[in-house]
Amino acid sequence: MADETLPRRKFLLGAGLAGVAAGLTGGSPAPAEAQTPPAAKPPTNTEPETLLTLTATEAAFMSAMADTIIPADELSPSGTDCGVVAFIDRQLAGAYGAGAKMYRSGPYQRGKPEQGYQLALTPRDYFAAGIAATNDWSRKTYGKDFDRLSVADRATALKAMEEGKAQFEHFSATGFFNRVLAIVMEGFFSDPMYGGNRNKVAWQMLGFPGLPATYADKVDAYRNKRYVAPPRSIADFS
Amino acid sequence: MATRLKEVDAVMVGMGWTGAIMARELTKAGLNVVGLERGQDRNPKEEFGLTTLRDELRYVTRLELMQDNSIDTITFRNERPETALPIRRFGAFLPGEGVGGTGIHWGALHWRFLPTDFRIRSTLAEKYGAKAIPDDMTIQDWPVSYDEIEPFYDRFDKLCGVSGQAGNLKGNIIPGGNPFEGPRSDHYPNKPVKTGLGPSIFGEAAKSLGYHPFPLPVATASAPYVNPEGLTLGACQYCGHCNRTACEANAKASPNITVMPVLRAEPKFELRTRAFVSRLIYDKAARKVTGVVYTDMRSGEEFEQPAGIVVLSSYVFGNTQQLLLAGIGEPYDPATGKGVVGKNYGYQFEAGGEAFFEDKWMNPFIGAPGMSVALDDFNGENFDHAGLGFFGGGYIACSNGGAPPIGGRAVPHGTPRWGSEWKRATAKWYHHATRFNTQGSVYANAKNFMDLDPTYKDALGRPLVRLTYNGTDNDHKMSRYLVGKLKGVIKAMNPTHYEVHQRPKNFTIVPYQSTHNTGGTMMGADPKASVLNRYLQSWDAHNLFVLGASVFPQQHGYNPTGTVGALAYWSAQAITTQYLKSPGPLVQA
Numbered sequence: 001m002a003d004e005t006l007p008r009r010k011f012l013l014g015a016g017l018a019g020v021a022a023g024l025t026g027g028s029p030a031p032a033e034a035q036t037p038p039a040a041k042p043p044t045n046t047e048p049e050t051l052l053t054l055t056a057t058e059a060a061f062m063s064a065m066a067d068t069i070i071p072a073d074e075l076s077p078s079g080t081d082c083g084v085v086a087f088i089d090r091q092l093a094g095a096y097g098a099g100a101k102m103y104r105s106g107p108y109q110r111g112k113p114e115q116g117y118q119l120a121l122t123p124r125d126y127f128a129a130g131i132a133a134t135n136d137w138s139r140k141t142y143g144k145d146f147d148r149l150s151v152a153d154r155a156t157a158l159k160a161m162e163e164g165k166a167q168f169e170h171f172s173a174t175g176f177f178n179r180v181l182a183i184v185m186e187g188f189f190s191d192p193m194y195g196g197n198r199n200k201v202a203w204q205m206l207g208f209p210g211l212p213a214t215y216a217d218k219v220d221a222y223r224n225k226r227y228v229a230p231p232r233s234i235a236d237f238s
Numbered sequence: 239m240a241t242r243l244k245e246v247d248a249v250m251v252g253m254g255w256t257g258a259i260m261a262r263e264l265t266k267a268g269l270n271v272v273g274l275e276r277g278q279d280r281n282p283k284e285e286f287g288l289t290t291l292r293d294e295l296r297y298v299t300r301l302e303l304m305q306d307n308s309i310d311t312i313t314f315r316n317e318r319p320e321t322a323l324p325i326r327r328f329g330a331f332l333p334g335e336g337v338g339g340t341g342i343h344w345g346a347l348h349w350r351f352l353p354t355d356f357r358i359r360s361t362l363a364e365k366y367g368a369k370a371i372p373d374d375m376t377i378q379d380w381p382v383s384y385d386e387i388e389p390f391y392d393r394f395d396k397l398c399g400v401s402g403q404a405g406n407l408k409g410n411i412i413p414g415g416n417p418f419e420g421p422r423s424d425h426y427p428n429k430p431v432k433t434g435l436g437p438s439i440f441g442e443a444a445k446s447l448g449y450h451p452f453p454l455p456v457a458t459a460s461a462p463y464v465n466p467e468g469l470t471l472g473a474c475q476y477c478g479h480c481n482r483t484a485c486e487a488n489a490k491a492s493p494n495i496t497v498m499p500v501l502r503a504e505p506k507f508e509l510r511t512r513a514f515v516s517r518l519i520y521d522k523a524a525r526k527v528t529g530v531v532y533t534d535m536r537s538g539e540e541f542e543q544p545a546g547i548v549v550l551s552s553y554v555f556g557n558t559q560q561l562l563l564a565g566i567g568e569p570y571d572p573a574t575g576k577g578v579v580g581k582n583y584g585y586q587f588e589a590g591g592e593a594f595f596e597d598k599w600m601n602p603f604i605g606a607p608g609m610s611v612a613l614d615d616f617n618g619e620n621f622d623h624a625g626l627g628f629f630g631g632g633y634i635a636c637s638n639g640g641a642p643p644i645g646g647r648a649v650p651h652g653t654p655r656w657g658s659e660w661k662r663a664t665a666k667w668y669h670h671a672t673r674f675n676t677q678g679s680v681y682a683n684a685k686n687f688m689d690l691d692p693t694y695k696d697a698l699g700r701p702l703v704r705l706t707y708n709g710t711d712n713d714h715k716m717s718r719y720l721v722g723k724l725k726g727v728i729k730a731m732n733p734t735h736y737e738v739h740q741r742p743k744n745f746t747i748v749p750y751q752s753t754h755n756t757g758g759t760m761m762g763a764d765p766k767a768s769v770l771n772r773y774l775q776s777w778d779a780h781n782l783f784v785l786g787a788s789v790f791p792q793q794h795g796y797n798p799t800g801t802v803g804a805l806a807y808w809s810a811q812a813i814t815t816q817y818l819k820s821p822g823p824l825v826q827a
Contacts, residue, residue, distance in 0.1 A: 069656040075665055096300060103311040103326045105694060111323040114316055114746035118323055155657065162655070181656060189643035190295035205661065206668050208603055208643045211292045213477040214487075215604040219432040226599045226669065234289040 052093035053124065054085070057145070061131045062088050064147035068154045069184045076201045079184060087187030087196030088127075097124035127183075130176035133168040134161070141166075192233045203231035211237055240531050240540040246272045246508075249530055249545035251515045251560065252552030254339020255799065256785035256806040258493035258501060259397075260549050262467075263810035265506040267818060272543060273507065274532055276514035276552075277306075277336030282494050286484035294642040297483040303343045304328060304482075305335040305553075309514075310696040312555050316708040316744050318572060318685065324694045324702065329748035331585075331755055332482070333553045337511060338494040340553065340753060341799070343482045345607035345639065346457040346490045348400045349796035350391050350804075353384035353420040354619040358681075358792070361619055362629055374684040375629070375712060376582055378791040381763040381772035384420045387804050390811070392423050394803035398491035399463035399471045401608060402426035402455030416452045418614045430608070431460045431474050434638025435600055436593070436672025437611035441636075443730035449613045454635055456608025457491040457799070467500045478605035478640025512536050516698045518548060518564040520779060527564070527782045533698060546821075547813065550759075550784040551806075555703045557788040558688050558758030563700060566778050567759075567769045570687050572706075578769050579759065580688040583705065584793030585745070586754035587632070587678030587713045589721050591738035592648045593728050594670050602671060605640030612636075616723050617795040618679070628715035630679035632795030634724050637673055648673065651737045674728065674738075676720035679795040680756075683710045688758045708745050717741050754798050756790040771825040773812035774805060780823045783809055 051059055066079025066088075076082060091097055099122035111118040121129060138146040142153055149157060160166040161177040168176070187196030189203075191210075197203065203210055209229040218227055247269035250257035261271045280286075280303075296302045305311075305328060313322035334340040354361045357379045362371050371377070404425045405415025430453035433441070441451035458480070459471040474489040488495050501507045512535040519528045519542065529544035550557045561567055561579045570581035612635040614620055623629055640646060648671035653663040691704035709717075721738050728736045762768025765777040774789055776782040785806050787798045816824055 070661070071658050073658045073661065075658075075661045099308075101301070101304075101306045101308055101327065103307040103324045105324070107693065109321070109323065112316070112320070112744075114744050115314055115323045115325075116329055116747045117326050158656070184656075186295060186299055186644055189647075190299075191293055194295060203643060205665050206643055206647070207665070208641075208668075211289055213292060213475070213479060213603065215476040215478075216473060218601070218604055219434070219476055219609075222599075222601050222604070224435055224599050227601045227604065234292060237289045 051089050053097065054089045054092065057135075058128065058131050059085055059089065060147040061135065061145070064149070064154055065158075065180050066184050066187070068151075068158050069181060070188055075205045079188060081198070082188055082201050083192070083196040083198040084184055084187035087190070087194050088183055090195050091183065091186070092124045092127055098122055126179065129171060130179065133171040134173070134176065137166055137168050137173070193235050200231040200233055240542040242542045242544070245529070245544035245546065246270050247545070248272075248547040248549060249274060249543050250549045250551050251530060252276075252339065252550070252556065253337045253493070253509065254334070254551065254553075255341040255493050255803055257549065257551035258497040259803060259806040260551060260783075260785060260810050261507055262497050262501055263807070263814060264547070265501070265504050267814040268506070269547075270506050271508070272545070273501070273509045274513040274515055274530070274543070275337050275509065275511045276535065277511065279509070279511045280336045280338050280342060280494055282484065282488065282492075286486055286494075288486050291479060291483050291486050294479070294644050297343075297479075298481070298642060299644055301328070301332060301482065303334050303336070303484070305333045308697070310702070312703040312705050313691040313694050314705045314707070314747050316706070318706055322691055322704045322706070325747050330746065330751045331753040332750065333555070333753060337498065337509070338492050342484050342492045342494060344753070344799060345481050347607055347797040348395070348398060348402070348455045348457040349800045350420060351384070351794045351796055351801050352418065352618045352620070355794040356380040356382065356384050358618070358794075365619065366624065371629070372712065376682045376684050378582070378682075378760065378762055378767065380791060381761055381768070382808065387808050388420065388423055390804040390807040391800060393466075393807050394800065396427050397465050397467065397496050397803070398457035399428055399459040399465055400426050400455055400457050400491075401428035401431050401460040403430050403453050405452060414452060416612075416614050417450050418617065418620045426455060428460045428463055431456060431458060431606055432476065432609060433611060434605065434609040434672070435598060437609060437636040437638055439595075439598075439731050440672070440674070440727060441611040443727050444611070444613050446730055447726060449615045449727070451611045451613045454608055454610035454612040454637070456606070456610075458485070458606060458608050459489045459491075465496055467497060469496055469499055471495065474606050474608070476604050476606045476609065478603045479642060480605075480607050481639060514698060515560070516540075516700060518560055518566070518782070520564040520566055522565070525779055527566070527779045547781050547783065547817075550782070551786060554755040554758055554786060554788040555688070555705075557784050557786060559690070559700070559703045561759055561769065561784075562690050562703075566776060566782065569689060572684060572687055575684060578767065582682035582757040582760050582791055583686045583688050583707055584680040584682055584756035584790060585707065586752035586793060587680050587709065587717050587741065588675055588752050589678070589717050589739055589741050590673060590675040591721070591724060591728060591736060592671050592673050593731060593733035593736035594648070594650055594667055595672070596670060596734040599669055600638070600672055602638070602641035602646065602668060605638045607637060607639040609639070610635045610637035613727075616720055626715070626719065628712045628719065630681045630713065630716045630795065632676050632678035632716070632720050634676050634720060634727065635674065637675060639673070641668070641671075650735045670734075674724055676717065676724055677795055677797065678713065678717045678720055680713055680793045681710075682757065682792040683712075686710075709741060709743070714741065714743075754787070754793060756787040756793040756798060759784045759788040760791045761789045762791060765827040771823070773824045774809040775812070775817075775824050777823075777827055781821060783813065785809060
C-alpha cells in the first residue's frame with residue numbers, strides 16, 4: 001500500500017544528511033571512482049532533519065514532489081534523499097522566500113501572462129498557497145493529500161497540473177507546477193552548500209566537473225573527447 | 239530640504255561603462271568629477287574571486303548582480319490600451335546595479351554596427367525607394383557616420399582588449415574575418431578566443447553553403463593584455479560561468495578592471511555609492527541643468543550636487559526617466575507622433591535553437607561566450623531585401639557559452655520535463671548539444687515607446703518608466719527569415735536531432751531574452767526629431783550629455799555595447815576639445 005511504502009512524514013524521520021555534512025566539512029576532493037558515475041547509494045545518516053520554515057505537511061508535500069520529479073533510479077537517489085526538500089526549506093526561509101529584490105507595491109491586479117508574476121505573495125507565501133491548493137484538489141480528485149497518493153497517482157496528478165488539466169480553485173495549477181519544477185531542479189543541481197545535490201549526485205549524473213573550471217588547456221586537448229573529472233564543489237575548496 | 243554641496247565641474251549619474259569612461263576622460267582634461275552610483279561599490283579584488291563566482295544559484299538563478307527591483311523597476315504592457323503592470327522581478331532583460339553596472343555581468347560580445355546602419359533610412363530609401371519604408375517604421379539615420387566614430391570604436395576595442403579576427407582592415411578584406419564589417423583602422427587587440435567544437439562544425443557547414451563564418455568578437459582577452467590605461471587583463475579560462483557573473487580571471491572586460499582602478503587613484507575623481515539621483519535641476523530659461531538631487535541611501539539624507547556639466551550615464555530606463563521627470567525635451571505622444579523623449583524604443587529580436595550530435599563530445603561546461611562562430615550574411619543591408627517584405631536582419635551564431643547545471647541542460651524537444659525518462663535524456667544529451675542564436679534588429683515603430691507610469695512609483699516616490707512594446711510584423715518576418723537561414727546551416731551540420739524556436743507573437747517579460755534595450759533619448763541631426771545632437775548633448779540643456787544605448791535611434795542586429803563605448807569616447811572628445819573652450823550648444827539648432 002502506498003501509505004506504507006511512502007510514509008507520510010518520512011522526511012521528518014530522517015532522510016539523511018550525510019551528503020550535506022560531507023559537503024560542508026569537506027576539503028578533500030571527491031574520490032576517483034566518481035569518474036564513472038556510481039550506482040546511486042542512499043545516504044545512511046539518520047539524524048532528523050530540522051526544518052526552518054516548512055510545516056510538516058508542506059515538507060511531506062515537497063518530499064513527494066521532489067521524489068516524483070526526481071525518482072530514485074540508477075542515475076541518482078530520490079529528490080528527497082538528494083537534499084531537495086532541505087534546499088527548498090532553506091530557500092523559502094531566507095531572502096528569496098521573503099521576496100528579496102521584488103517590487104512589491106500595489107495596486108495588484110491580474111495581468112496578462114506576458115506581464116509576468118503579479119501576485120502580492122512572497123515566494124514563501126506562494127508555495128504555501130500552492131501546496132494548500134494542490135492538496136485541496138488532490139483530496140477532491142483522489143480522496144487524499146498529494147503526498148499520500150501512490151507513485152503512479154502522483155505522476156498522473158503532476159502531469160494533469162503540468163498540462164493544465166487540473167483545475168485548482170483561484171490558483172494556477174500550471175503556474176504552480178512550473179514553480180515547483182524550477183525549485184526542485186535548483187535544489188537538485190545547485191552547489192551542495194545549499195542543502196541539495198548531496199554528494200554532488202546531480203553533477204555526477206550529468207558529468208559536470210564543478211570547480212575550479214579553468215579549462216584554457218582543456219579546450220583543444222579534449223576536442224571531441226569526453227573530459228571526465230570527479231565533481232568538486234565550493235566546500236571542497238573552502 | 240536638500241543639503242546643497244559645493245559645485246563640481248562634472249557629475250556622472252551612474253558608474254557603469256559610460257560613466258567610467260566619461261569620468262576618466264574629463265579628469266584627464268583637468269576637471270573635478272563626482273561619480274554618483276545608486277548601487278554598491280563593486281571591487282573585483284574583494285568580490286570577483288573563486289570560489290564565490292562558481293555559484294550558479296546565487297549569480298545566474300537569483301541574479302546577484304542585478305538591479306534591486308524592490309527599489310526601482312519599470313511597468314510594461316504590449317499595447318497602448320492595456321494597463322501596464324510593474325515588472326516585479328526582471329526577467330526578459332537584466333540591468334545590473336552597482337559600480338560597473340551591466341558591464342560586469344554581460345557576455346562581452348563586442349560588435350560594431352555596419353556603415354549602412356548609421357544611415358539606415360537613407361540607405362533603404364536609396365535601395366528600395368522611400369515609399370518602401372512603412373509609415374509607422376520610425377527609423378532614423380544616425381547623426382554620425384561609421385567613419386567618424388571608427389577611431390572611437392578602436393579606442394574602446396583597445397580599452398577592453400577585444401579578441402577577434404579583423405575582416406576588413408582599412409578596406410582590405412582579410413580571409414577568416416567578417417567581410418561585411420566596416421573598415422577597421424587596426425586589428426583587434428587580441429587574437430580570437432578558442433573555438434568550440436559545435437561552433438567549428440557550424441563554421442564548416444556555413445562555408446559549404448557559401449556563407450562567411452568568422453570567430454565572434456568578444457571583449458574577453460584570449461591572452462594576458464595591458465590596455466592603454468596600463469591595466470592588466472588576464473587570459474580567458476573558458477570556465478563556462480561568464481554570463482550573469484563577474485570574471486575571476488580578469489579576462490572579461492568590465493569598467494571595474496579596465497577603467498576604475500585608474501579613476502580610484504585619481505585625486506580629481508570622487509566616487510559616491512548608494513547615491514540615488516532622484517532628479518535633475520533644470521533651468522529652462524538658461525537652457526542648462528544646474529545640478530542633480532540625490533538621496534544617500536545609507537542615511538536617507540537628500541543632497542543637491544551642483545555641477546558645471548551633468549552626464550546621464552545610467553541604463554536606458556533611468557536616462558529616459560530623468561528627462562521625462564525634468565521636462566527636458568518634448569515627451570513622445572504616440573497618438574500624434576509628436577515629441578521625442580521616450581520615442582523609438584528598441585530591443586533585440588533574438589531567436590535560436592539547439593542541435594544534438596550523438597557521436598560528438600561537446601564538453602559543454604567548457605565555455606566562453608566568445609567561443610562562437612558567427613555569420614553576418616543576413617544582417618542589416620548585407621543582403622538584398624527586395625521582395626522579402628521586411629527590413630533589418632541580424633547575425634547568426636553557434637555558441638559555446640558554458641552549460642552550468644541548473645540552467646544549461648538541453649534535451650531534445652518532446653522529452654518529458656521530469657521523471658526517470660527526463661533524467662536519462664538529460665544525462666545522455668548534456669554532452670552532445672550545441673546552441674544557436676540569431677541576433678535580430680528592432681527597427682523603431684511608432685507604437686513602441688516609453689513614458690511615465692500614471693500609477694506605480696519607485697522607492698523615492700517617482701513615477702516608474704512605462705514601457706509599451708510589442709514585436710512588429712516587420713521584425714517577426716525578419717526573425718523568421720533568420721531562423722530559416724539558421725535551420726539551413728544546422729541541417730548542413732548533419733546533427734542527430736535539432737530544433738529551432740520562433741519568437742512568440744507577443745513580447746513577454748519572462749523568460750530571459752536579451753538586455754539590449756535601446757532608445758528613448760535618441761541622438762539625431764534634427765532637434766525636432768531627436769533628443770540629443772551628434773555629440774550626445776541635449777538640444778534643450780547644453781551642459782547635459784546623455785550616454786548609453788538610450789541614444790540609439792533604433793537597434794541594429796548586433797550587441798550594443800561596442801557602440802555604447804565608442805559613443806562615450808566620441809562625446810568625451812567633443813566635450814574636452816570643443817565644449818570646455820566655449821560652453822554652449824555644439825550644434826546650432
